[in-house]
Amino acid sequence: MGMIGGGTGSFIGDVHRKAVAIDGMIELVCGAFSSSAEKSIASGKALLLPEERCYGTYAEMILKEAALPEEERMDFVAIVTPNHMHFEPAKMALEHGFHVVCDKPITLTLEEALALKKVVEQSGKRFALTHNYTGNSLVKQARAMVAKGDLGTIRKVQIQYLQGWLSTAVETTNNKQAAWRVDPKRSGIGGALGDIGTHAENLMEYITGLKIEELAADLGRFGDGRILDDDGNLLLRLENGAKGTLSISQIALGEENNLAIKVYGTKGSLEWHQENPNKLTTHWLDEPMKVYTPNGNGLYPECLQVSRIPAGHPEGYLEAFATIYKNFANHLLADLNGEIIENPDYPTAADGLRGVQFIYAAVASDNNNAAWTKM
C-alpha cells in the first residue's frame, strides 16, 4: 500500500495506517504524505519507510512505483486527503494500474464522481471507499436480518449522525481538520453533508438494502460566516414506500460521534449506535426485545466472520475500519488466485457516486426551501 496524504499530525491518515495494521494483510510500503516533499519525507521516515519511497508528490509516487518490478511495487494506493484531492490521484493511480482505496466522499463534485466511476470500470482495477462504519460486525448482522426478511417490510427509518465539534468557530483557531471541512474549495458543496451525511446515507442503504428515492433537506449554517452546512434535517422517502428522517449536525453541542440508526419493519425492528457498537437491539411482534453482541448467541455468519475476538471483548472504530481493508485485501488476493468473490463486501465507486448524489440532492432541495428532490 502506498499512501497519498496522511502526513504526521493527520487524523485520518493515522487511522488508515492503524486499521490496516490490525489484520496484518497489508503493509505500508511508500507514500506521498504531503504536498511538501520535505514534510512527506519526514512523515515517511517517522513511519520507518525507506527514504527513496517517500515521494514528494502523488504523481511522482505513482510513476516511480509503476516503474518498479511488479513484486516490489505497491499493490494499491490509499487516498486520505481532503475531498478536493481525491479525484486526480485516484484517476491517475487507476490509469497506471493501481487499485485504489479512497476516503469519502469519493470526489469534490458530481462530475468527478461520475467520471471516476467510469475510470474505475475502464481500468479493471478495484476501488474501495472507506465508509468504515459498515465494517462493524453488528452492522453486518443488521443488514443480514433485513436481507433475510426477519424484519418484514421496512416502513420507517431514523438515521442520525450528530457531532458537536463545530459548535464554536474552531476553524479560526488553527484547527486544520475544521479549516478544510468548512471550505467549499476543499470540501465541495456539502459541509456536514459530505463529511458525515454520506456516512449516514451509506449506512442506511447498506443495512436496509433500500435506496433513497427522494429527499427534502433543511440545512443549517449556524456557525458565523459558514458557507457550508453544519447542520441538516432531512425527510426521506425510500424506493419501497418507506419513510424516514436523517439528521446530521456538527453543531450538536456535546455529541461526539453519534451515528445511529433505527429500522422499523412489519415484523421486527432494530437499533444500532456507533458509539456503543457492540450491541444490536431488536424488537419483535411477539417476542421480547433481543440484544445481540459480537460473537454472542444467535448471529448470522455474515456477522460472525467479522468479529476478531470473543464476545465481551469490545471492538471499536479501528476494527471496523480494518474490516473494510480486510475485505478489500481479500478481494485482491482472490483476484491474484483467480478466484471470484460474488459480492465483495466493501463500499465501491458506485456507493461513492450515490454519496455525492446525496450531497447534491440535499443541497438542491435546501436551495429550493426543502422541496422534494430525487436522488
Next chain:
Amino acid sequence: MGMIGGGTGSFIGDVHRKAVAIDGMIELVCGAFSSSAEKSIASGKALLLPEERCYGTYAEMILKEAALPEEERMDFVAIVTPNHMHFEPAKMALEHGFHVVCDKPITLTLEEALALKKVVEQSGKRFALTHNYTGNSLVKQARAMVAKGDLGTIRKVQIQYLQGWLSTAVETTNNKQAAWRVDPKRSGIGGALGDIGTHAENLMEYITGLKIEELAADLGRFGDGRILDDDGNLLLRLENGAKGTLSISQIALGEENNLAIKVYGTKGSLEWHQENPNKLTTHWLDEPMKVYTPNGNGLYPECLQVSRIPAGHPEGYLEAFATIYKNFANHLLADLNGEIIENPDYPTAADGLRGVQFIYAAVASDNNNAAWTKM
C-alpha cells in the same frame, strides 16, 4: 372531581383516577362514566361512589351537580373521553360554573379549539389539559435550564414519540383503544398526530420556551385501510431560527412509549427520555457530561419541588400525571384563598389550541407534499 368518560375497562380514566389519588388533594365524587347509564352506574359502583352520583349522561351530571349546595357539589370535571367528546362537555361544564381538566387534544376540530378557548376565558373558570409528560420533575429541570440560559441559544431540537402498537390491524380485533384512534369521526383529522404528536409538540415548546414557526410534514398511513396518519416525519423551524425534526409513529414496531427529546444550544445540550424519566443527560462546552436525577445534586427548585420521594426511588408515568392535577388543585386552592399564582404550571386551553393548530398545520403540509406550513 366529577369524571366524564373513563368507565370500567377504560385505560385513561383509570390513569386519571390513580393519578389524582396519589397526592390526596382531589377526590372523585361523581361521574358520567359512559354514554350508557347502566354502564355508568356500574362503573361508579365499582369505584365505591354513591349510586345517586353516578349519572347517565354528562349533561345530567353537570346540571344535577350544579344544583347541589356548593360545599357538596364537585369542584371540577375531568373529561377523559375520545376527542370528539371533549368540546361539548367542556363547554357545558365551564358554562355551568365548573373548572375543567381535559384530555388532549383539546378538541376534535380547530373551530372547536378556538371556541373553547374563548369559552374558558369568558367563564373565568380554570382549564387544564393533561399533557402529562410535562409533569415529570426532570422536564421541569430541563425547562428551567433553558429558561435560565444555561444552554445558550437553542439551535437544534430533536423530538420523537414512537409507539408500535398499531403495527398490525389491532383496530379490527375488538381493541377499543385502537378503534377510536383510527376513526376520523372520533379522532379528528389527525391520528398519531393528535394522539401523540401533540404531546411531542407540547413537550418541545414547554422545555425550550420556543414556538414552532413553520413545519413540513410527511405523514404515513401504513396500516391497511387507515385514513388517518399512523406515522409522521416533520421538519421544524422555530421562532428563533432553530431547526429540528419531530418524528412520531404508532407503527414503529417494538417501540412502547418512546417519547424523547434532545435540545442543543450554543453552550450546552440536554436529552430526556420518557421511558426512563429519572435521568436527564446534559453536555457542556468545557465540562464532562452531567446526569441529573430527581432529588439528586445540582437541581433547580422548579425540579426539586416536584419530586415526591428521595433520589433513587423512581417516579413514573402516574406521578407525572399527578403533578398536573396537583398544580391544578393548588391553583384552585389559591383562588379559594384569594391568592394569586403568577404562572400556574399546567397546560392550558392556549396550549390545547396550539396542539390543534399543530395537527392542522401538519395535515395541511402533508396534503401539500410536505410544503412548509405556518403553525
Next chain:
Amino acid sequence: MGMIGGGTGSFIGDVHRKAVAIDGMIELVCGAFSSSAEKSIASGKALLLPEERCYGTYAEMILKEAALPEEERMDFVAIVTPNHMHFEPAKMALEHGFHVVCDKPITLTLEEALALKKVVEQSGKRFALTHNYTGNSLVKQARAMVAKGDLGTIRKVQIQYLQGWLSTAVETTNNKQAAWRVDPKRSGIGGALGDIGTHAENLMEYITGLKIEELAADLGRFGDGRILDDDGNLLLRLENGAKGTLSISQIALGEENNLAIKVYGTKGSLEWHQENPNKLTTHWLDEPMKVYTPNGNGLYPECLQVSRIPAGHPEGYLEAFATIYKNFANHLLADLNGEIIENPDYPTAADGLRGVQFIYAAVASDNNNAAWTKM
C-alpha cells in the same frame, strides 16, 4: 386503615399513604401519627381526617377503634414508626382484632420477632411486611422464571443495596431520618443491615425461592462515632449449594437507592435494578439476551397482573409499594368473602422473622471476624 407514625414531615408515612391511594382499595380513616397528641392531630387534620379519629397514642387508637361499630372502625393498622416502635403496637393491634401492615425490619430484636410471629399466628389476623421491592412487576417475572425452572439450577447470586446518603455525618445535622437509623435504641443491632440489608435478603430469597444457609459478614462502621454498621460485605451460601455475595452500604457515595440483583443458573440468568425497574435482562445458553418490560412481550401472568399501565409507561417505587397493599387488601377481601387465596403474595411475619435472623446472623458473623454463621 389506621396509621401509627408517619406524621407530617415523615418520609415513609407519606409513601404508605400515597401508595395505598393509587389503587383506591384502601382509605386512611384514622391515625396516631405522633407520640405527641398535638402533632398527631395536626397531622391528621392536614390529611383531612376528622379530629376525633386523630389519636394521641396508638394505644388510644386501638382501643377506641376497637370500640367502634365494625363497619365504622378501621380494618387494619399500618405501622410506619422506627424499628423500636413496631412490636408493641403490632402486638396490641393484633390482639385487639386488627390486621397489621408493618414496616421492615419487623421488630427491634430477634426475641420480639419470634414473639410477634406467634402473636400473628394466634390472632388469626393478617400481617404484611412492606418489603416493597417485591411488588415490582418484573420482580414477579423474575421469581416466576426461576420457579418454573427457566434458569435451571441456581449457582450464583449477586445482591447489592447501595446508598450514599450517610457518607457524611448527616445524623448530626438535624436529619431525623438519619438520626434514628444510626441509633441502636431505635434501630436495633443492625444499621444498614436492618434498613436496607433486609430488603436485599428478602428480595433474593423471594426471587430465587432459596434460603440463605449461612453467611460471612464483614461490616463497616465508617462514619465517625457510628456504633451501627453503615456498610457490609457478605458471602452467602444458599440451601441448594449456590454461592454469592451481598453488599450493602449507606456510605457508598453517589449511590442513590441502588438495589440490584443478578441470578445465574445452569440454563439462564437474570438481572434487575430497582432504579430502572421497568427492565429485566436475561441471558440464555443458546439464545441472545432478552430484555423484558412491564406489559411487554413474553411475560408470565404473575407479572402481567401486576402492571397497571401499558408497556412503556414507567411504574416506579410507589406503584411497587402499592402492590403490596393491593395484595394484602385482596387477601382481606377474600377473607370477607369466604374465599381462600392459596399463596397470598405479600411478605409476612415469617419473612420478617427471617429478616431479623439475617441481621442477627450478620452481626454475629462480623463479631467473629466474618466467620460462617448459620442463618
Next chain:
Amino acid sequence: MGMIGGGTGSFIGDVHRKAVAIDGMIELVCGAFSSSAEKSIASGKALLLPEERCYGTYAEMILKEAALPEEERMDFVAIVTPNHMHFEPAKMALEHGFHVVCDKPITLTLEEALALKKVVEQSGKRFALTHNYTGNSLVKQARAMVAKGDLGTIRKVQIQYLQGWLSTAVETTNNKQAAWRVDPKRSGIGGALGDIGTHAENLMEYITGLKIEELAADLGRFGDGRILDDDGNLLLRLENGAKGTLSISQIALGEENNLAIKVYGTKGSLEWHQENPNKLTTHWLDEPMKVYTPNGNGLYPECLQVSRIPAGHPEGYLEAFATIYKNFANHLLADLNGEIIENPDYPTAADGLRGVQFIYAAVASDNNNAAWTKM
C-alpha cells in the same frame, strides 16, 4: 519481537499480534509458535515470516536469535503460552539478554513467581505482564482521579470479573482454551482465579493504588469434575482500612467478559465497565453525576495521552492491549536513547508476583473455609 506460543488458531497469540500492530512500533520477526516444529513453521509462514526464523522450540529461538547480529535479532520475546509454560521461557530469554512480555498469571507457582522476579532484577532486562485492561484510557483517568485525591479516602470497592463460557462442560468438547484452563498442570492451583481473578486484583490495585491486606475467599467448583475453581466470591480488606468484594466466575451464564469496578471514597466515587470501556461514571458529594469519555472534556493528561482517536470513536480491547505494548516499547526506546522514564506505565514482574500471591491467598483461604488470609 519474537513470539513463544500463539500458533494458528490460538486466541491470545493473535490478540498480541494485532495489538502490537496497531501502533506500528513493534514488528514480529520470529517465533516458536508451537511445541511442534512443523506447526510452528506453518504458523510462521501464515504470518509471512521467513522460514528460518520460525523455530521448533523456544530454546532454539532464544539461542539462535541471541547468535544473530544485534541489529537483526529480536528485541524481546512475547510469551503467550498457557501458564505452565511461562517461567522457563521467560527465564531463559532474560538470561540470554532479551526483554520479555508475558501473559498473566506470571507463572504456574508462587515459587516460580518469586524466582522469576529475581531473574528479572538480576538480568537488568525489562519485563511486562499483559494485564491489558489497565491500558484503557479511562482506567488511566480513574487511577489519576484517585491518586490526585479527587475521591477522598477510599472506603469501599466492588470488583467483579464475570464470564459464563464454562457454564457447561466445554472442556470436554475439544475446546483447547477451556481444556488447559481447567487443568491444574497447565493452569496452576487457580482456575478462574488465575485466568480472570488476577486481572480483577490487578485492576483494583492499579486504580486505587491500594493493596489488598487480607482476603476471605469462597470458591466454587460448579462444573462436573472440575478440580479448579470456576467461581469465587471474596471479601477484601485493603491496607488503608477500606473494605470490599471481589467476585469472579466463569459459570455466570450469559456474562461475556464483564470486568467492572466501583470505587467509593469520602468525596467521590467512580465506576467503570470493561464491556463499554469508553465511559467512566463518577459521583460527587455536591455535584451531579459526571460521565467521562476518551478525549472528551475534563480529563487528566494521564488519560488523554492514551486515546488514539477523537471522542466518540470507540476504542476497545485490542487498543487497550496495544497500550501496554506501546508503553513497554517506549521504555525500551528510552533505554536505547539513554533516557530515564520514572514510572513506566505497564505491569511488571512485581505485579505478576502479587497476582500469584493473590491466587495462593485465595486458595488458602478457601481451603480454610474462607478464613481471612494475608496476601
